[in-house]
Amino acid sequence: MRETGPLVDTITVRMYRKLLGDCFLITVTGRNVEDQSPSKSHIMIDCGVLQGTPGGGELMRAVVRDVYEHTEGKPLDLIVVTHEHHDHISGFGLARDIFAAQPKAAERVWFAWTEDPADADAQEYQRVYGHALTALAALAEEAKVQTQAAADPAAESLLGLAGFSGPLALDGNRKPLRGSRKIYQDLRDWVGSGATQYLSPGQVLTTPGALGLTTYVLGPPRDKEQLTNSLGKAGDTYFATAKTSSAGVAARQDMPFSPRHAWRTAEQIRNPVPSASESAGDRQRSDWLHDRYFRPYARCTEDGDDPADHKSKDDNHKCAGDFSLHEPQAYRMLDKIERSQFSNLALRMDSNTNNTSLVLAFDLPDDAGTMLFAADAQVGNWESWFSVEFRSTPDAPALKLKTEELLARTRFYKVGHHGSHNATLTRGLEAMSDDLVAMIPTDAEFAKKQSSAWQMPNPRVDEALQRKTRHRVLRGDIPAAQTIAVVEAADPDLARAFEARIGDHDLWVEYCVYRREPGETA
């Protein structure tokens, strides 16, 4: 055992409650071996709530106040930002004044490599992502979708993406307003120059602060193909449609055919204005189209039962009208923007961003296992972990350690993406330690209100977690006592040990992942 330096006594993970979003605070306590003087470290992982959550601003401010009360006004040792979604970062904006009022918000910030301004691949990814976002915002604007948070939470939440990505809007230069840019800049400013790090998979490093934890970076994958594949195609395609600049508007109206084929505008067919220069053939054709697709249709007012009443051949009489045309079929005309274009891109970008999640495994002292924080990683991200090689420095030889081993040692799992169906890889979960405790930051009821497709957690994932953890699944929306009761019903001994490590509060629930046994002092 070590004779000098710091010694970790406890590691506690605090999950903030009642929010569909991630905000975690890891507290490491310990002491200096030589003089037994106590020390502490604090790590915050994400700070966000779903856009459009009623009272979300107040809640996040209460959370951040609690965080700094807990640190006794000291700076956090580390803030980890996993990815660009609103439900992971909005708190930094909503409680900006509180962060800014701190003498120093944090000593250091970790981002994923995708945010690194000095990394060419990251810049390429940001360019593609920016394009896609521009296209999406332009489509939204053109179709007049209300995406601003305050205006209409119901409509906006249906957009799914907007809920996660924040408001969609374009600035004066028709560039998308990315709320995240401001937040990221704030974070960099708060910690000061040189204190921002960008992590790539395979990196092994130690968390800053008096009591450091060895950390393994698992994701996001560096494989460009994997990250931008679907997005790239979608982005390029939609870019052509989107009204992204005034030049773009002109380009859009540009036809692939020579100008002589620009025959009539929709308006000219709808409200024909006779012109002497028009040829008889053109006239006949445009009349035909008008008659078929734009002639107003009046409902029949005669509701008599006698068929004779319906024999009149008045043009606007429903009995004479061609029902396959005119107003009853108007819904079959093309909209300006096909709605599928919008939701298609929105869905893609949403899951794409989830896959840029920074995934970290923290070592517990004395080979006691690891804690896995999976952010919102989806299948692609998970699968990439298995081919990661770990190195303590970029040039060092690869360590023998394999991801499989890290997973097998995992005793604490922060469940991916609020427990939704494709953010916990079965193969990954099965590989984890049999002494596993999981936390799901979720508000299942609120999620369901967004859309019944938002099963958070997904019953299948939940079932697997319950089995693997022997019911030790702490949730943001369920009192710890309730969880303990479920464990108790299955295994009273396990429940007692579990309960002893839990702290429950209105605003948070915490679990002591590691505690040094008294006899183990060095």
Next chain:
Amino acid sequence: MNKPRQTIPQPTRRRLRVFAFDPAASVQLETAVINDAVVDLSWEAAWEGAIELGPTNDYLEVIDFDPTSGHFYAPIDLNDPWILGQDGLAPAEANPQFHQQMVFAVAMRTIRNFERALGRPVFWAMPEDDPRVLARRNHDKKAKDYPPFIKRLRIYPHALRQANAYYSPAKGALLFGYFKAKPRFADDEGEWVFTCLSQDIIAHETAHAILHGLRRRSVEATNADSLAFHEAFADIIALMQHFTMDNVVRHELSRNGGKLRSANLLTGLASQFGQATGRSGPLRQALGILSDEQTERERKREPVTRTLKDAREPHDRGQYLVIAVFDAFVTIYERRTRDLFAMTGTRPGDDRLSEQLIARLADEAAKVAHSVLNMCVRGLDYLPPADATFGDFLRAVITADFDLVPEDPLKYRVAFAESFRKREIPAPGCMSYAPDSLCWEPPDLSAFDSIAADSELLFADALKGLTLYARVNGSSPERVKSKGVDPRYDTQGLDDYITGRNSEYVSGDVANRNLREEAMRVVMRNQVNLHTWLINPDDSLAVERLWEALLGLRTLPLGKPKSAPPTGRNHASPKSISATVLNPAKWQRGWPEVWREAVEPGDDEALLLPRLEVHSARISRRAGPDGNELFQLIAQVTQRRMGFFDPADQKRVDRDGPMPREKPDFWFRGGATILVDLRDGRLQRVIRQRIDNDTRLERQRKFVLGDDVALAMAAGRNDGGGGNPLAVSTLETEPFAFLHGDG
């Protein structure tokens, strides 16, 4: 133009020029020589509407509105003498009128191919966004102001500016996109690419629309195969139609020594299909796998056979269905051409085959392609009405072929079964892949023997109410009268369309009659009459129970039966099945007593009468190769049941029925496909998909919970779009926009 004239006979064919592949093939020397093709359509019959501007006929209306540029392109007039005089406009990318012509011609050809196989006209599904569908959902009285079907499928050749083309069930339309391709070299502007000029894409999208028209629930994702089947089937149609293009097939065969199993040919095809959009659908991937395997073989190495279990995602599954059908096609072709090679003393793969031999081989390939296409299309009528799998499709194809062509000297059915087995596509419930064990079981009527005088004629009564022929004199048909007033009987407003009274679909005088419209009326009337007949219970509870067992449908009130049923199978019927609530206190005279007798307690509690829907009741006449004819009634009857993600909720609703306003997490559907031989009124097949099958419900629950698309679709149905036109729930009404958009 189209009126019959006194002295000149009406033309019989209308020939329209198209690209055999797409415009890109014309700039490659390799394919340029064969890229001009002609689609030979039959001239519209006297009883069909004339072709108008657009082109517009009884099946299709091409509307060339380009929303991105805001312009209409002038509609083509196919009856213009200059166009008639040269088989339509010459293929030209730069002319939007040619685009209209090509998209119309290829879509019509696909429609005719289906009609020939099905033995009846093709109709289109009612769009989900139709005001009448919405009005019905909202129980709006205005529902009856709209006709219950759409007459023509719309085609928008320039609908989107993106690399996508899809069938939109919401609009009842095909939407074709166009886009600017990426520049290939510096200073290249990038070419415009039009999906509506790609023969395989047009055939593929049209097939989607036809399939949806035939099987309304086929666009729901209920198992891993359901949407994959839609994709793969559309690809099979596109692929088989390719092999009916004589010119092209000759070219391909002459370059490959008369062999279809050639890596060179398969690679060529794979690069041609979907080249325009870079779409990598099941077809391209299937051809890719086949050509990889063939390359191995040509290098004298045994290839690893990839099978369905290698498919990791649902959208990868479709390619194995395409491979299986293509394998069967090639096997049959090889069997049929063996003699030709033997007679000419040549062998497949020989370098210099005579032109005459190539022509005969191409003939055979076309013939086989038509047969395979027919077999696949006919199989559709033998699928269960909801939730079909690939295995169901194999069984359906085999059974349909067996019913039409009892003898199978060339072993087409064995070829199908064998190639499905090779790709490990499971056929649950079958002893083996021998064609006769793959056939759906014929219905077992023995239980009826003690009750009915002639159990073979059980359906005779139902047939009385059906119209089997178009009525040429336009006389108004009668409707079968219900025994009592059944509360489930909700056809108000339909009458007007059935009798043709309040719609455009009025039979005029003989000169102007339109038999397509008449055929639609007949279908509607048959649906209503069959529905009435199905919900009218037998006077005897025991007999009605037998009916329930025979058809696999629930018609008696839901809940626990009062007395033990005659067959062991009928336990309590789940109260989660959609039902009409009947208050016994308001009992009306004429309501069948069996309703009260059926369940306990029954006297004071509300009775839940399960609803059923007759999705289609079609009369089909199909001719087999030996001149034998099949004259059938094909009816799809469905029921639905509330499905819940939480098994506890499921149990509660199964037992107690839903709470007021309770919505399901997803809809679970079941029912039966009923085939009646109209030559003798015998019940030929009943393909059941029981609504009370809890194992299948569990399977669907598992699938939906693990699948993005299925989950969003299930949710979309519930959220109802929330009034937001851009809601993610558009998946429900535009599933293909997503599947195809996948780049």
